[in-house]
Amino acid sequence: MKNAARYGVFTVIALAVVCFSAPVRSTSAQRRNTASVIRPTPPAPVINDSTRLAELAERRARVARAIGPKGILILFSAEPRVYTNDVDYPYRQENNFYYLTNLKQKDATLVLMPGNAKTPEVLFLPRRSAMAEGRNGRMYGPEEARQISGIKEIWDAEVNVFRPSDAGRQFEAFLKAIRARQPYRPQPEKIFLSTSPTAPAEGYAGLFEAATKNEAQLFLLGSFSSDNESREYRQEQKLFQDFTKSPDGFTLKNAWPIFIEMRLRKSAIELQLMQHAIDISIEAHERAQAFAEEAKWEYEVDAEVAHTFKLRNADNWAYPDIVGCGPNATTLHYQESQAPVTPGALLLMDVGAEYGHYAADVTRTFPVNGKFSKEQAEIYQIVYDAQEAAAKATRPGATLGQIHAAALAVIKDGLLRLRLITDLNSMQYRVWFMHGTSHWLGMNAHDVGGGATLAPGMVFTNEPGIYLRPDALDNLPKDEASEKFIAAVRPAFEKYKGIGVRIEDDMLVTADGCEWLTAALPRRIADIEAFIAKARAQQ
Numbered sequence: 001m002k003n004a005a006r007y008g009v010f011t012v013i014a015l016a017v018v019c020f021s022a023p024v025r026s027t028s029a030q031r032r033n034t035a036s037v038i039r040p041t042p043p044a045p046v047i048n049d050s051t052r053l054a055e056l057a058e059r060r061a062r063v064a065r066a067i068g069p070k071g072i073l074i075l076f077s078a079e080p081r082v083y084t085n086d087v088d089y090p091y092r093q094e095n096n097f098y099y100l101t102n103l104k105q106k107d108a109t110l111v112l113m114p115g116n117a118k119t120p121e122v123l124f125l126p127r128r129s130a131m132a133e134g135r136n137g138r139m140y141g142p143e144e145a146r147q148i149s150g151i152k153e154i155w156d157a158e159v160n161v162f163r164p165s166d167a168g169r170q171f172e173a174f175l176k177a178i179r180a181r182q183p184y185r186p187q188p189e190k191i192f193l194s195t196s197p198t199a200p201a202e203g204y205a206g207l208f209e210a211a212t213k214n215e216a217q218l219f220l221l222g223s224f225s226s227d228n229e230s231r232e233y234r235q236e237q238k239l240f241q242d243f244t245k246s247p248d249g250f251t252l253k254n255a256w257p258i259f260i261e262m263r264l265r266k267s268a269i270e271l272q273l274m275q276h277a278i279d280i281s282i283e284a285h286e287r288a289q290a291f292a293e294e295a296k297w298e299y300e301v302d303a304e305v306a307h308t309f310k311l312r313n314a315d316n317w318a319y320p321d322i323v324g325c326g327p328n329a330t331t332l333h334y335q336e337s338q339a340p341v342t343p344g345a346l347l348l349m350d351v352g353a354e355y356g357h358y359a360a361d362v363t364r365t366f367p368v369n370g371k372f373s374k375e376q377a378e379i380y381q382i383v384y385d386a387q388e389a390a391a392k393a394t395r396p397g398a399t400l401g402q403i404h405a406a407a408l409a410v411i412k413d414g415l416l417r418l419r420l421i422t423d424l425n426s427m428q429y430r431v432w433f434m435h436g437t438s439h440w441l442g443m444n445a446h447d448v449g450g451g452a453t454l455a456p457g458m459v460f461t462n463e464p465g466i467y468l469r470p471d472a473l474d475n476l477p478k479d480e481a482s483e484k485f486i487a488a489v490r491p492a493f494e495k496y497k498g499i500g501v502r503i504e505d506d507m508l509v510t511a512d513g514c515e516w517l518t519a520a521l522p523r524r525i526a527d528i529e530a531f532i533a534k535a536r537a538q539q
C-alpha cells in the first residue's frame with residue numbers, strides 16, 4: 001500500500017514534469033536527426049584477451065626488471081574522491097595500477113617483489129561483500145580479478161569495505177613482517193588464489209639479505225620531498241614518511257621514471273583505445289558544430305558533447321569541456337558555458353573523451369554562422385599555419401621544445417604582419433599566445449613524459465592559439481615600453497579584439513614524422529565551412 005501510494009505520487013510528479021517541460025524542450029535544444037555528413041564513431045576496438053594479458057604480463061616483467069631482485073614496488077588503488085558529503089565522484093583507478101592490472105576496483109594493492117621467485121606478484125584484493133555490493137555495485141571475485149589482470153597470487157586484503165581507502169589489515173601485516181625480515185604468507189583461508197596454495201612463506205631470503213646490508217629498495221610513486229600533502233598520492237606519501245623515519249634496511253626509490261618511460265611509447269592496444277577516445281571526440285565536435293547555430297546558450301552546444309560521450313560509452317570526459325563563444329574563447333580553461341551563443345562570433349570547443357583509461361584532447365574553433373569573417377580567418381590561418389609548422393618539425397629525436405619553437409615562429413610572424421606585435425625578438429607575443437604548443441597525451445590529458453625526446457609511438461598535442469582578450473591591453477605593466485607597445489598595436493587590436501582561436505590535434509610520432517590521429521575532423525577554413533554548410537543543410 002505504502003509503495004502504491006508512493007508510485008501514485010511519483011506518477012503525478014512525473015506527469016507534471018513532462019507537461020511543464022514540454023514547451024521548454026521545444027526550443028532550440030530539441031534533438032533532430034543527425035546529418036549524414038557527421039562521422040559516426042567507428043565500433044569500439046575489440047581486444048583479444050590473450051594479447052591483452054600477454055601485454056600486461058610483459059609490462060609487469062619490464063617493471064620487475066627495472067626494480068631488480070633487491071627491490072619491492074607497492075602500488076595502491078586510487079582513493080575515492082569526495083564530491084560532497086557521502087557522495088563520491090565516479091571512481092577512477094590510479095593510472096599505473098591500471099597500467100599493470102587493468103583492475104578498476106578500489107582498496108586493492110599490488111606488490112611486485114622480483115627477487116621472490118615464489119610470489120613475485122601479489123594482489124591484495126578486498127573480499128566480496130553482499131552488503132557492500134548491494135549498495136555500491138559488484139566487486140571482483142578472485143577468479144575474475146585473475147582473468148582481468150593475469151595475476152595468480154591473490155590475497156584477501158582484509159579491508160573494511162565500508163571504510164574507504166584502507167590498504168587493509170592483511171597488507172599492514174605483510175608490510176610489518178617484511179620490515180622485520182620475517183617471511184610472510186596469510187593463513188590459507190585468506191589466500192584467495194595461488195599457484196601453490198599450501199606452500200610455506202618463502203622466497204624472501206634475497207630481499208631480507210639485501211635489507212640486512214641496507215641495500216633493499218622500496219619503490220613508490222613519488223619522492224615527496226615537500227611536506228605539502230600530495231594531491232593524488234597520499235597513501236604513498238604516508239608510506240614514504242613511515243620509511244623515512246624507520247628505513248629498516250630499505251632505500252626509498254621513486255618509481256615514476258620506470259612508468260614514464262614505458263607509458264610514453266604506446267603499444268598497438270593503447271593506440272587503439274586512444275584512437276577510439278579520439279573518434280568519439282571527433283563525433284562530439286561535429287555534432288556540436290552542426291547544431292551550434294540553433295543554440296541560444298553555450299551549455300546547449302556542450303550538451304551535444306555530453307550526449308555523444310554517453311552515447312558512445314566513453315568512460316568520461318578526459319577533462320572538463322571547454323565551450324566558449326566570442327571573448328570567452330580567450331579564457332584558456334573556460335568552463336561555465338553560461339553565455340549566449342552569438343551569430344557572427346567564433347565558438348571555441350576544447351573537448352576530449354576518455355575511453356579505456358586513455359584521453360583525447362581536441363580543440364576546434366569555428367564560426368557560429370558557418371562562415372569566417374575576414375578578421376577571424378586572418379587569426380585562424382596563422383594558428384593553422386603554426387600547427388603545420390609544428391607537424392613538420394615532428395620527427396624522432398626532436399623535442400616538444402623544438403616543436404613549440406617551430407609553431408611560435410609562425411605565430412610571431414603572423415602577429416607582426418597583423419601589427420599585433422612590433423618586435424619579433426621580444427616577449428610581446430606572450431600577450432596573445434601565453435601557453436606552450438604541446439603536452440604529452442596518454443592516460444592523462446596532460447600526461448607524464450617531461451622533456452623526453454620524441455620516438456615512434458609517442459603521442460602529444462599540437463595546439464597553438466591566439467587570444468585577443470578584450471582587456472588584454474589594460475592589464476600590462478604601466479611602464480614606458482608597455483605604453484609604446486600599446487600605442488603601436490592599438491589600431492590592430494581594436495580590429496581583432498575578442499577573437500580567440502585555438503586548434504588542437506593529437507599527433508602520433510612515426511618512424512619518419514607524424515600521423516594526425518585527429519585527421520578526420522575538418523581543420524582547414526574551407527573544410528570547416530563546407531562541413532558546417534553540408535551538416536546544416538542535411539538537418
Ligand SMILES: [Mn+2]
Pocket residue numbers: 361439461463504
Ligand atoms: Mn591540450
